[in-house]
Structures are given as C-alpha cells and as structure tokens.
Amino acid sequence: MDKGAQLYRELIDTLVQMSRKSVGEQWALKGEAKGTDEHIAKLNKLFAKLNDDERKTLAEFAAGEYMSGIYDTLCEFEWYADCKDMTISIDGEQLPLQKYEGMGNDFIGRRSGDWDWSE
Numbered sequence: 001m002d003k004g005a006q007l008y009r010e011l012i013d014t015l016v017q018m019s020r021k022s023v024g025e026q027w028a029l030k031g032e033a034k035g036t037d038e039h040i041a042k043l044n045k046l047f048a049k050l051n052d053d054e055r056k057t058l059a060e061f062a063a064g065e066y067m068s069g070i071y072d073t074l075c076e077f078e079w080y081a082d083c084k085d086m087t088i089s090i091d092g093e094q095l096p097l098q099k100y101e102g103m104g105n106d107f108i109g110r111r112s113g114d115w116d117w118s119e
Helices: 002-019 023-030 040-051 052-084 103-112
Strands: none
Touching: 002 052, 002 103, 023 040, 023 052, 052 103
C-alpha cells in the first residue's frame, strides 16, 4: 500500500476515535462542565436540573452532533476535492480522497465497525 493511502486511513481512523470522545458528551454524563465563563455556569445550572436519564439523553445528543460535525466537514472536503480540485497532503504525500467510498462514507463505515479497509 502506498504511503498516501496509509496516511488517509490513519486520518479517518483517528477521526473515528475522536468521535467517540466528545467533551460535551462527558460533561452531560457527569453533570458538570469545566470552565468559569458565563456559558459554562449556565450549562452547569441546566445539568443540575436534569436526572441521570435526562443527562444520558443529552449526552447521546451531544455525541451525535459531534460525530455529525466531523461527517459534515469530511463531506465538505470531498465536495471541494471533486468540484474545486482541492487536495490534501501529509508530509508531501497526497491523500487518495476517492480511493475508497469517499471521506464521509469511509468515516461512517469505519465508525460503525461494519467493514475493514479494502486493498
């Protein structure tokens, strides 16, 4: 496998791992956001009003939104690659953005655990 393809796989798999560790999700589950600004104080006030089940629901929503943000960004990158000839390179190696199922679909497929990378 060429270096560009390996780097692409690593990028997508890193984003998959990141999507499983949403800060907002963890804050909702614990019922406490970290920080001192007014926004955080309001968030903690909201968390204090919620029971465990409600915080879990909010955490699931936050995690889904975080994952959606990654997916939407990858789809936008793919559009730029397809329509505006954008390329992405790491260490001088161009990533093969269309080699597999497309950036967004590669992310979703890998995140679901339903498939492995094809050669």
